[in-house]
Amino acid sequence: MDTDSTNSSAKFSRDKALSLEKSRREKDSIDAFKKIETKMSPKILAEQNIKRAINEFTEGREKNNQAKIDNALNLLREAVRLDSASENGWLSLGNIYYNQSKTNPDKAETREEDKNISKSIESFTSCLTVNPKNFECRYGLAAALIDSGKCGSAVEQLLICKDMKPNLKKIYLSLGQAYDCMASGNMKTADEYRNEAATKTE
Numbered sequence: 001m002d003t004d005s006t007n008s009s010a011k012f013s014r015d016k017a018l019s020l021e022k023s024r025r026e027k028d029s030i031d032a033f034k035k036i037e038t039k040m041s042p043k044i045l046a047e048q049n050i051k052r053a054i055n056e057f058t059e060g061r062e063k064n065n066q067a068k069i070d071n072a073l074n075l076l077r078e079a080v081r082l083d084s085a086s087e088n089g090w091l092s093l094g095n096i097y098y099n100q101s102k103t104n105p106d107k108a109e110t111r112e113e114d115k116n117i118s119k120s121i122e123s124f125t126s127c128l129t130v131n132p133k134n135f136e137c138r139y140g141l142a143a144a145l146i147d148s149g150k151c152g153s154a155v156e157q158l159l160i161c162k163d164m165k166p167n168l169k170k171i172y173l174s175l176g177q178a179y180d181c182m183a184s185g186n187m188k189t190a191d192e193y194r195n196e197a198a199t200k201t202e
Contacts, residue, residue: 042082042083043082043083043086045079045082046078046079046080046082046083046086046089047079047083047086047088049075049076049078049079049082049089050075050076050079050086050088050089050092052072052075053071053072053073053075053076053079053092053096054072054092056068056069056071056072056075057069057072057092057096060072061099061103069096069100072096073093073096073097073100076089076092076093076096077093079093080093080126084126084130085130086130087127087130087131087134087137090123090124090126090127090130090137091123091124091127091134091136091137091140093119093123094120094121094123094124094127094137094140094141094144095120095140097116097117097119097120097123098116098117098120098140098143098144098147100116101114101116101117101120101144101147114148117144117147117148118148120140120144121141121144121145121148124137124138124140124141124144125141128141133164135161135164135165138157138160138161138164139157139158139161139170139171139174141157142154142157142158142161142174142178143174145157146174146177146178146181149181151178151179151181151182152182154174154178155175155178155179155182158171158174158175158178159175162175165202167200167201167202168200168202169197169200169201169202170197172193172194172196172197172200173193173194173197175190175193176190176191176193176194176197177190178190179193
Protein backbone atom coordinates (compact mmCIF):
# COMPACT_ATOMS: atom_id res chain seq x y z
CA MET A 1 0.00 0.00 0.00
CA ASP A 2 1.45 3.38 -0.98
CA THR A 3 1.85 6.31 1.39
CA ASP A 4 -1.08 8.27 -0.05
CA SER A 5 -3.44 5.34 0.46
CA THR A 6 -2.23 4.85 4.01
CA ASN A 7 -2.72 8.53 4.87
CA SER A 8 -6.14 8.55 3.24
CA SER A 9 -7.21 5.48 5.19
CA ALA A 10 -5.93 6.95 8.45
CA LYS A 11 -7.72 10.23 7.78
CA PHE A 12 -10.96 8.35 7.03
CA SER A 13 -10.67 6.38 10.25
CA ARG A 14 -9.96 9.55 12.24
CA ASP A 15 -12.88 11.42 10.65
CA LYS A 16 -15.19 8.50 11.31
CA ALA A 17 -14.08 8.36 14.94
CA LEU A 18 -14.64 12.10 15.34
CA SER A 19 -18.05 11.81 13.70
CA LEU A 20 -19.05 8.98 16.03
CA GLU A 21 -17.82 10.95 19.04
CA LYS A 22 -19.82 14.00 17.90
CA SER A 23 -22.93 11.88 17.43
CA ARG A 24 -22.47 10.36 20.89
CA ARG A 25 -22.15 13.78 22.49
CA GLU A 26 -25.19 15.07 20.63
CA LYS A 27 -27.18 12.02 21.76
CA ASP A 28 -26.03 12.54 25.35
CA SER A 29 -27.08 16.21 25.14
CA ILE A 30 -30.47 15.30 23.71
CA ASP A 31 -30.98 12.62 26.37
CA ALA A 32 -30.02 15.08 29.10
CA PHE A 33 -32.41 17.68 27.70
CA LYS A 34 -35.22 15.12 27.52
CA LYS A 35 -34.64 14.24 31.16
CA ILE A 36 -34.86 17.92 32.13
CA GLU A 37 -37.90 18.39 29.91
CA THR A 38 -39.59 15.36 31.47
CA LYS A 39 -38.99 16.73 34.94
CA MET A 40 -40.30 20.17 33.97
CA SER A 41 -43.23 19.05 31.87
CA PRO A 42 -45.77 18.39 34.67
CA LYS A 43 -45.19 21.81 36.21
CA ILE A 44 -45.27 23.57 32.85
CA LEU A 45 -48.45 21.73 31.85
CA ALA A 46 -50.01 22.60 35.21
CA GLU A 47 -49.25 26.29 34.71
CA GLN A 48 -50.73 26.18 31.22
CA ASN A 49 -53.87 24.50 32.56
CA ILE A 50 -54.24 27.14 35.26
CA LYS A 51 -54.04 29.97 32.71
CA ARG A 52 -56.59 28.25 30.48
CA ALA A 53 -58.84 27.57 33.45
CA ILE A 54 -58.85 31.21 34.56
CA ASN A 55 -59.75 32.30 31.02
CA GLU A 56 -62.49 29.66 30.80
CA PHE A 57 -63.93 30.66 34.18
CA THR A 58 -63.86 34.38 33.35
CA GLU A 59 -65.60 33.82 30.04
CA GLY A 60 -68.05 31.36 31.57
CA ARG A 61 -69.03 33.79 34.30
CA GLU A 62 -69.39 36.70 31.87
CA LYS A 63 -71.53 34.68 29.46
CA ASN A 64 -73.32 32.63 32.12
CA ASN A 65 -71.93 29.49 30.49
CA GLN A 66 -71.77 26.68 33.05
CA ALA A 67 -70.01 24.34 30.63
CA LYS A 68 -67.01 26.67 30.51
CA ILE A 69 -66.94 26.93 34.30
CA ASP A 70 -67.08 23.14 34.57
CA ASN A 71 -64.22 22.92 32.09
CA ALA A 72 -62.24 25.39 34.20
CA LEU A 73 -62.69 23.11 37.21
CA ASN A 74 -61.57 20.09 35.19
CA LEU A 75 -58.45 21.95 34.03
CA LEU A 76 -57.59 22.97 37.58
CA ARG A 77 -58.12 19.48 38.97
CA GLU A 78 -55.72 18.21 36.33
CA ALA A 79 -53.28 21.05 37.15
CA VAL A 80 -53.02 20.12 40.83
CA ARG A 81 -52.75 16.45 39.87
CA LEU A 82 -49.75 17.32 37.71
CA ASP A 83 -48.26 19.67 40.28
CA SER A 84 -49.60 19.13 43.79
CA ALA A 85 -47.34 21.95 45.04
CA SER A 86 -49.04 24.59 42.89
CA GLU A 87 -50.31 27.32 45.23
CA ASN A 88 -52.00 29.12 42.36
CA GLY A 89 -53.69 25.91 41.26
CA TRP A 90 -55.16 25.17 44.69
CA LEU A 91 -56.10 28.83 45.24
CA SER A 92 -57.89 29.06 41.88
CA LEU A 93 -59.67 25.77 42.50
CA GLY A 94 -60.80 26.93 45.95
CA ASN A 95 -62.01 30.27 44.60
CA ILE A 96 -64.06 28.72 41.78
CA TYR A 97 -65.62 26.10 44.06
CA TYR A 98 -66.49 28.90 46.50
CA ASN A 99 -67.98 30.97 43.69
CA GLN A 100 -70.02 27.98 42.54
CA SER A 101 -71.34 27.41 46.05
CA LYS A 102 -72.96 30.83 45.80
CA THR A 103 -73.99 31.05 42.14
CA ASN A 104 -74.60 27.39 41.33
CA PRO A 105 -75.30 25.53 44.59
CA ASP A 106 -76.02 21.81 44.49
CA LYS A 107 -79.27 20.33 45.77
CA ALA A 108 -78.11 20.12 49.37
CA GLU A 109 -80.69 21.23 51.90
CA THR A 110 -78.24 23.50 53.72
CA ARG A 111 -75.11 25.48 52.87
CA GLU A 112 -73.18 23.24 55.25
CA GLU A 113 -73.96 20.24 53.03
CA ASP A 114 -73.09 21.97 49.75
CA LYS A 115 -70.36 19.89 48.08
CA ASN A 116 -68.86 22.98 46.47
CA ILE A 117 -68.23 24.47 49.90
CA SER A 118 -66.58 21.26 51.08
CA LYS A 119 -64.36 21.13 47.99
CA SER A 120 -63.52 24.79 48.43
CA ILE A 121 -62.37 24.14 52.01
CA GLU A 122 -60.32 21.14 50.85
CA SER A 123 -58.64 23.19 48.11
CA PHE A 124 -57.75 26.14 50.35
CA THR A 125 -56.43 23.72 52.98
CA SER A 126 -54.23 22.02 50.38
CA CYS A 127 -52.90 25.43 49.37
CA LEU A 128 -51.94 26.18 52.97
CA THR A 129 -50.22 22.82 53.23
CA VAL A 130 -47.98 23.98 50.39
CA ASN A 131 -47.49 27.46 51.85
CA PRO A 132 -48.94 28.39 55.27
CA LYS A 133 -48.07 32.04 54.58
CA ASN A 134 -50.40 32.35 51.58
CA PHE A 135 -52.81 35.04 52.77
CA GLU A 136 -55.36 34.63 49.98
CA CYS A 137 -55.71 30.91 50.65
CA ARG A 138 -56.12 31.46 54.38
CA TYR A 139 -58.68 34.22 53.96
CA GLY A 140 -60.54 32.15 51.36
CA LEU A 141 -60.58 29.22 53.78
CA ALA A 142 -62.02 31.44 56.51
CA ALA A 143 -64.81 32.66 54.21
CA ALA A 144 -65.68 29.09 53.21
CA LEU A 145 -65.67 27.98 56.85
CA ILE A 146 -68.11 30.76 57.77
CA ASP A 147 -70.42 29.70 54.94
CA SER A 148 -70.23 26.09 56.09
CA GLY A 149 -71.21 27.07 59.63
CA LYS A 150 -67.78 26.29 61.09
CA CYS A 151 -67.44 29.75 62.54
CA GLY A 152 -65.09 28.91 65.41
CA SER A 153 -62.59 27.49 62.92
CA ALA A 154 -63.09 30.56 60.74
CA VAL A 155 -62.18 32.83 63.66
CA GLU A 156 -58.92 30.89 64.11
CA GLN A 157 -58.00 31.47 60.47
CA LEU A 158 -59.03 35.12 60.53
CA LEU A 159 -56.94 35.88 63.61
CA ILE A 160 -53.92 34.54 61.72
CA CYS A 161 -54.93 36.73 58.77
CA LYS A 162 -55.11 39.72 61.12
CA ASP A 163 -51.54 39.09 62.24
CA MET A 164 -50.47 38.91 58.60
CA LYS A 165 -52.30 42.09 57.51
CA PRO A 166 -53.35 44.05 60.60
CA ASN A 167 -54.68 47.05 58.67
CA LEU A 168 -56.94 45.21 56.24
CA LYS A 169 -60.55 46.22 56.84
CA LYS A 170 -62.23 43.12 55.39
CA ILE A 171 -60.56 40.89 57.99
CA TYR A 172 -62.25 42.75 60.83
CA LEU A 173 -65.61 42.71 59.05
CA SER A 174 -65.24 38.95 58.53
CA LEU A 175 -64.32 38.50 62.19
CA GLY A 176 -67.51 40.33 63.11
CA GLN A 177 -69.47 38.01 60.84
CA ALA A 178 -67.75 34.92 62.24
CA TYR A 179 -68.40 35.87 65.86
CA ASP A 180 -72.02 36.64 64.96
CA CYS A 181 -72.61 33.12 63.72
CA MET A 182 -70.88 31.26 66.56
CA ALA A 183 -73.27 29.05 68.51
CA SER A 184 -72.36 30.60 71.86
CA GLY A 185 -73.25 34.06 70.62
CA ASN A 186 -70.55 36.71 70.70
CA MET A 187 -72.39 39.85 69.71
CA LYS A 188 -70.20 42.12 71.81
CA THR A 189 -66.99 40.81 70.28
CA ALA A 190 -68.56 40.95 66.82
CA ASP A 191 -69.48 44.60 67.30
CA GLU A 192 -66.00 45.41 68.58
CA TYR A 193 -64.44 44.02 65.41
CA ARG A 194 -66.93 45.85 63.20
CA ASN A 195 -66.15 49.09 64.99
CA GLU A 196 -62.44 48.43 64.62
CA ALA A 197 -62.95 47.82 60.90
CA ALA A 198 -64.09 51.42 60.55
CA THR A 199 -60.63 52.58 61.66
CA LYS A 200 -58.79 50.57 58.99
CA THR A 201 -57.84 52.05 55.66
CA GLU A 202 -56.72 49.10 53.52
